[in-house]
Amino acid sequence: xxxxxxxxxxxxxxxxxRVKTDQSGIELANVKMSMNPFCExxxxxxVRLKEKGIATEIIAVSVGPAQAQETLRTAIAMGxxxxxxxxxxxxxxxxxxxxxxxxxxxxxxPEMVILGKQSIDGDNNQTGQMLAALLGxxxxxxxxxxxxxxxxxxxxxxxxxxxETLGLKLPCIITVDLRLNEPRYASLPNIxxxxxxxxxxxxxxxxxxxxxxxxxxxxVTPPPPRKGGIKVKDVAELVNKLRNEAKVI
Amino acid sequence: xxxxxxxxxDNASLKPATMNAFTAAAKLGEVYILVAGQGCAAVxxxxxxxxxxxxxxLSDDAAYQNFLAENLAxxxxxxxxxYTHILAPSTTTGKNMLPRVAALLDVQMLSDVSGIVSxxxxxxxxxxxxxxxxxxxxxxxxxxxxxxxxxxHAPASGGTAPxxxxxxxxxxxxTTFVSQQLTKSARPELTAARxxxxxxxxxxxxxxxxxxxxxxxxxxxxxxxxxxAVDAGFVPNDYQVGQTGKVVAPDLYIAIGISGAIQHLAGMxxxxxxxxxxxxxxxxxxxxxxxxxxxxLFTALPELTRAL
Numbered sequence: 001x002x003x004x005x006x007x008x009x010x011x012x013x014x015x016x017x018r019v020k021t022d023q024s025g026i027e028l029a030n031v032k033m034s035m036n037p038f039c040e041x042x043x044x045x046x047v048r049l050k051e052k053g054i055a056t057e058i059i060a061v062s063v064g065p066a067q068a069q070e071t072l073r074t075a076i077a078m079g080x081x082x083x084x085x086x087x088x089x090x091x092x093x094x095x096x097x098x099x100x101x102x103x104x105x106x107x108x109x110p111e112m113v114i115l116g117k118q119s120i121d122g123d124n125n126q127t128g129q130m131l132a133a134l135l136g137x138x139x140x141x142x143x144x145x146x147x148x149x150x151x152x153x154x155x156x157x158x159x160x161x162x163x164e165t166l167g168l169k170l171p172c173i174i175t176v177d178l179r180l181n182e183p184r185y186a187s188l189p190n191i192x193x194x195x196x197x198x199x200x201x202x203x204x205x206x207x208x209x210x211x212x213x214x215x216x217x218x219x220v221t222p223p224p225p226r227k228g229g230i231k232v233k234d235v236a237e238l239v240n241k242l243r244n245e246a247k248v249i
Numbered sequence: 250x251x252x253x254x255x256x257x258x259d260n261a262s263l264k265p266a267t268m269n270a271f272t273a274a275a276k277l278g279e280v281y282i283l284v285a286g287q288g289c290a291a292v293x294x295x296x297x298x299x300x301x302x303x304x305x306x307l308s309d310d311a312a313y314q315n316f317l318a319e320n321l322a323x324x325x326x327x328x329x330x331x332y333t334h335i336l337a338p339s340t341t342t343g344k345n346m347l348p349r350v351a352a353l354l355d356v357q358m359l360s361d362v363s364g365i366v367s368x369x370x371x372x373x374x375x376x377x378x379x380x381x382x383x384x385x386x387x388x389x390x391x392x393x394x395x396x397x398x399x400x401x402h403a404p405a406s407g408g409t410a411p412x413x414x415x416x417x418x419x420x421x422x423x424t425t426f427v428s429q430q431l432t433k434s435a436r437p438e439l440t441a442a443r444x445x446x447x448x449x450x451x452x453x454x455x456x457x458x459x460x461x462x463x464x465x466x467x468x469x470x471x472x473x474x475x476x477x478a479v480d481a482g483f484v485p486n487d488y489q490v491g492q493t494g495k496v497v498a499p500d501l502y503i504a505i506g507i508s509g510a511i512q513h514l515a516g517m518x519x520x521x522x523x524x525x526x527x528x529x530x531x532x533x534x535x536x537x538x539x540x541x542x543x544x545x546l547f548t549a550l551p552e553l554t555r556a557l
Contacts, residue, residue: 011376013512016379016511017376017379017380019380026375026376026380038493093357094348094357094358095351095352095355095356095357095358096357098352117493118493120376120377120492121375121376122375123360123361123374123375123376123377123492124358124360125344125348125360126348126351126358126360127348128348129318129344129345129346129347129348129349129352130348130349130351130352130358131352132318132319132349133322133348133349133350133352133353134352134353137423138319138421138423138424139318139319139345139349139423139424140424141318141341141344141345142341142345144486154427157341158341158486158487159341159342159487160340160341160342160440160487160495161259161429161431161432161487162429162430162431162432162485162486162487163429163430163431163485163486164315164426164428164429164430165426165427165428165429166317166424166425166426166427167424167425167426167427168423168424169422169423169424172423172424177486177493178476178480178493179479179480179486213357213387214356214357214386214387214388215357215359215384215385215386215387215388216384216385216387217382217383217384218370218383218384218385219382219383220375220380220381220382220383221380221381221383222379222380222381223374223378223379223380223381223518226518226523226537226539229523229535229537229538229539229540229541230539230540230541231535231541231542231543232540232541232542234542234544235542235544235549235552235553235556236556238524238540238542238553239553239556239557241540242501242522242524242540246501246522246539246540248444248500248501248521248522249444249468249501249557
């Protein structure tokens with residue numbers, strides 16, 4: 001089974017982001033970029049499926065600037081077989097990304113697409129579901145366990161009330177949650193070897209996709225600051241403050 | 250302006266998240282509420298009582314029993330093009346289903362909307378709530394999930410909306426429901442509770458969460474956790490508060506043994522009053538807490554329970 005893993009290059013999760021003073025967006029100059037943490041989990045899961053003999057080939061794909069090549073090389077170093085970069089410096093909205101991924105899915109004919117449930121920049125949580133809709137495939141989002149069950153795939157999902165298990169026909173889309181696995185670190189020899197693996201480059205235009213944004217960002221502002229709190233010396237003072245000052249208990 | 254609001258429910262009762270999303274919907278126009286499920290007539294009746302509801306559309310069909318995204322999205326897409334806005338609360342059900350609808354309608358959806366500026370301009374958090382984007386949608390239909398903590402509860406009574414039965418749109422057969430393991434709790438729902446007490450890695454074990462149980466019993470509070478506590482297996486996944494877990498904004502949030510990673514703060518920093526108890530005076534949680542107590546939680550927690 002061929003598995004496609006779409007990944008995204010984002011601001012590293014440890015970076016405290018700052019809003020640009022002209023409110024046009026987030027300061028991205030000289031900021032550390034990494035693979036979106038959920039995408040790492042998706043790559044890891046695909047590699048594990050290959051190690052179990054369920055997946056035969058893993059194709060990592062990304063939509064983004066030239067530097068996203070590094071992110072794809074990381075995915076290869078983790079165990080993907082090859083990669084495709086759809087290169088664009090345009091604002092890539094989830095719907096446009098989805099249309100690109102749909103075109104790639106038609107070219108590559110994977111039986112499964114595994115991707116992160118959301119990227120930690122836009123926090124949209126849309127692409128997997130949108131791709132499932134446009135391909136007419138079944139979906140299991142927020143996966144914490146993936147198992148092959150005969151000709152179906154059983155996926156346990158993290159939902160608001162607890163856990164839910166769905167059975168999916170192939171081909172299908174799975175978006176992954178935090179507790180599915182712990183991604184491996186790419187070893188140095190594998191990072192070196194990844195440089196030799198195939199990485200195809202194309203553009204949205206090659207695939208006939210219009211990137212014109214549907215949503216215009218008018219401004220980006222920092223959240224309202226919380227006013228500074230106070231230190232209480234003991235539990236008695238805390239209870240007194242909660243009762244008589246904050247009046248919440 | 251007419252708004253289609255997808256009700257969140259479990260076939261037996263209407264979930265509070267629907268009432269918050271209703272408040273957002275009512276700012277945009279007349280609100281039509283879709284109740285899709287199986288054996289959910291009581292839910293439709295409850296939705297009809299929401300003050301200001303225009304009409305309730307009830308689709309009672311086996312295909313919606315387990316709220317599978319494929320089936321729900323087909324129904325919502327079929328009826329949705331008659332509306333200017335399609336909304337759902339930002340719950341795991343809404344997040345699972347609504348992007349499918351948006352894609353089928355060729356709309357760039359807006360996730361987790363936290364403010365309504367006008368009929369086409371909205372605010373939403375990005376980068377774990379470290380920034381807010383004001384965005385204008387150029388699409389004909391606006392499709393969006395609503396951050397429930399950003400909007401008040403609509404009054405659950407006073408409305409007399411008619412209920413119209415509508416046909417289902419079929420079963421896709423793509424996915425099947427296998428099983429469910431819901432966490433049973435007599436406590437208030439995490440996202441709707443007035444008081445939330447959360448434990449972090451500092452709790453040390455699942456057993457020690459009993460200390461929080463006792464305090465929560467006294468305060469009638471819901472219990473949450475940081476990702477670290479969930480990853481360590483102290484408590485189930487549905488306890489997680491944060492960027493990728495639940496977003497809460499109670500009157501009182503008590504963070505115990507939580508250091509305060511930005512991903513956790515993203516899920517609770519809109520709480521009205523924040524208390525942090527941690528033995529590490531450098532813990533980042535103290536920077537946003539209203540009341541900070543630097544003390545070992547194993548001393549402070551029993552003492553706090555006794556004092557209440």
